[in-house]
Amino acid sequence: MCGYEHFLLYDAEHHVYDYEHYFSSTAWITPTGQAMKHSDCILIVDDDDDILTAGRLLLKRHFAKVDTCNDPANIPALLAKQQYSAILLDMNFGPGESSGEQGYGWLQKILQIDPQAVVVMITAHGDMHTAVEAMKLGATDFIAKPWQNEKVVATLSSAVALSNTRNEAKQLRSTNKLLAEVSSQLTGQQILGQSTAMQEVMGLINLSAPTDANVLILGENGTGKELVARELHHRSQRANNVFMSVDLGAVTETLFESELFGYKKGAFTGANEDRVGRIKAADGGTLFLDEIGNLPLHLQAKLLTALEQRRITPVGGNQSIPFDARVIAATNLTMQQLNDEQKFRQDLLFRLNTVEIHLPPLRQRVDDIQAIAEYYLAHYSKKYNKPVKPISNEALTAMQCYDWPGNIRALRHALERAVILSQSEMLLPQDFQLANQTSAIEASTGTLTTNSPNTQDELNLEKIEQNTIQLALKRYNFNISHAAKALGLTRAALYRRMEKYGL
Numbered sequence: 001m002c003g004y005e006h007f008l009l010y011d012a013e014h015h016v017y018d019y020e021h022y023f024s025s026t027a028w029i030t031p032t033g034q035a036m037k038h039s040d041c042i043l044i045v046d047d048d049d050d051i052l053t054a055g056r057l058l059l060k061r062h063f064a065k066v067d068t069c070n071d072p073a074n075i076p077a078l079l080a081k082q083q084y085s086a087i088l089l090d091m092n093f094g095p096g097e098s099s100g101e102q103g104y105g106w107l108q109k110i111l112q113i114d115p116q117a118v119v120v121m122i123t124a125h126g127d128m129h130t131a132v133e134a135m136k137l138g139a140t141d142f143i144a145k146p147w148q149n150e151k152v153v154a155t156l157s158s159a160v161a162l163s164n165t166r167n168e169a170k171q172l173r174s175t176n177k178l179l180a181e182v183s184s185q186l187t188g189q190q191i192l193g194q195s196t197a198m199q200e201v202m203g204l205i206n207l208s209a210p211t212d213a214n215v216l217i218l219g220e221n222g223t224g225k226e227l228v229a230r231e232l233h234h235r236s237q238r239a240n241n242v243f244m245s246v247d248l249g250a251v252t253e254t255l256f257e258s259e260l261f262g263y264k265k266g267a268f269t270g271a272n273e274d275r276v277g278r279i280k281a282a283d284g285g286t287l288f289l290d291e292i293g294n295l296p297l298h299l300q301a302k303l304l305t306a307l308e309q310r311r312i313t314p315v316g317g318n319q320s321i322p323f324d325a326r327v328i329a330a331t332n333l334t335m336q337q338l339n340d341e342q343k344f345r346q347d348l349l350f351r352l353n354t355v356e357i358h359l360p361p362l363r364q365r366v367d368d369i370q371a372i373a374e375y376y377l378a379h380y381s382k383k384y385n386k387p388v389k390p391i392s393n394e395a396l397t398a399m400q401c402y403d404w405p406g407n408i409r410a411l412r413h414a415l416e417r418a419v420i421l422s423q424s425e426m427l428l429p430q431d432f433q434l435a436n437q438t439s440a441i442e443a444s445t446g447t448l449t450t451n452s453p454n455t456q457d458e459l460n461l462e463k464i465e466q467n468t469i470q471l472a473l474k475r476y477n478f479n480i481s482h483a484a485k486a487l488g489l490t491r492a493a494l495y496r497r498m499e500k501y502g503l
């Protein structure tokens with residue numbers, strides 16, 4: 001017998017002695033001989049004080065805190081003060097009561113106050129009918145009187161485990177909701193543009209957002225494909241769930257399956273635990289498949305199977321699991337390129353393009369340039385704590401004449417740069433460096449060779465880097481993934497440099 005049990009004996013008054021007969025004397029001892037103690041609180045509600053005393057003495061050896069209550073009318077006040085992992089509730093209160101009605105009533109009251117509460121009923125021996133009724137009303141389990149110690153502790157341990165799981169699930173749900181809120185705040189960014197082309201785009205967004213239809217968004221880099229995808233999610237019934245973006249241009253072939261489908265512990269070296277894939281992580285929300293046009297044909301087949309069956313099998317697993325996500329895909333390939341079956345599976349295309357949204361390049365919606373420029377001018381002036389300077393007519397004309405190969409992303413960067421660098425009263429063409437960019441691109445397609453710099457300027461390392469990036473962007477028709485690959489950079493690293501050079 002351990003010292004703790006000695007203490008219990010000294011602590012016990014005559015009630016306990018009585019109940020040594022009532023309860024079986026077997027204690028709940030772990031294999032090491034240590035009494036197992038949970039960090040959880042238990043509430044016992046019974047009008048028999050002897051039961052309360054004995055129950056408290058038994059359970060406090062296993063759980064961090066045990067409260068007792070001999071009047072169920074006090075339950076609401078106790079629940080307001082303390083969150084209980086499990087509540088042990090008698091069925092009858094007061095002499096002569098045996099119908100169990102009071103127990104049902106208090107069970108319902110508890111679940112009304114806390115729908116997550118885990119309640120274990122104390123029933124009379126052999127009264128299965130009452131137990132079944134209580135379980136129908138939401139009780140988790142029951143213990144028949146007279147009980148055995150090990151049975152009480154085992155039942156309450158399971159009840160506590162259930163309570164912890166429910167709490168974890170509740171916490172995950174609220175974290176998920178919070179993340180969805182944060183991400184929608186981040187992307188609460190307005191889609192600017194009143195041109196006819198953008199009005200058509202907004203019309204399609206309005207019609208398709210509330211449906212669960214698959215949407216394929218086409219457009220050059222920087223035209224706002226991701227912005228539109230987030231807007232579709234934000235306006236859908238899935239808005240409170242996750243928006244899961246997968247950059248298929250950045251997922252290497254070897255990582256494709258484990259990233260998208262997840263894996264089981266031991267599936268490969270380094271798989272130390274089960275890991276959920278991005279498709280399953282999008283459950284309940286929206287799965288945004290960015291740069292879908294960059295996916296090699298054989299991986300397109302795997303993706304198609306998953307989308308058709310709405311099930312995935314994690315790497316190393318032998319059971320498929322279902323997922324429920326709305327699929328939005330985006331690509332900078334043209335429809336003509338997508339229709340080439342050597343490059344893109346036509347059955348995958350049909351699966352993805354229930355609704356197609358074509359985002360026009362900025363050079364085809366010159367009317368939008370002023371509004372977008374003014375929006376980002378105000379945005380960056382505020383961010384960098386600078387006065388909002390007017391854009392000169394010359395600068396506006398220069399922007400409207402420029403062909404913006406990097407589209408709105410480039411316009412946005414140009415504005416940021418101009419806000420930071422401008423030293424005059426108003427923003428002038430030179431603040432945007434558009435002429436330089438044009439000539440640099442012209443040079444890159446014509447005489448420029450980075451191996452043989454022939455001016456002071458081209459000897460500058462940063463200038464060489466900028467020219468090389470422009471050359472790669474031009475060569476790959478502003479396909480960021482391909483240009484990044486050719487330059488030996490990640491997409492993110494290329495974007496950082498484009499931002500740095502205002503490209």
Ligand SMILES: Nc1ncnc2c1ncn2[C@@H]1O[C@H](COP(=O)(O)OP(=O)(O)OP(=O)(O)O)[C@@H](O)[C@H]1O
Pocket residue numbers: 189190191192193219220221222223224225226227228332372408409412480
């Ligand atoms: N209509 C618009 N109004 C305001 N800002 C926009 C608009 N379209 C795009 N942007 C801004 O331009 C930048 C690029 O947008 P986004 O990432 O959505 O483009 P994308 O087409 O997905 O680019 P990529 O193909 O390179 O991934 C973002 O900063 C976005 O906020």
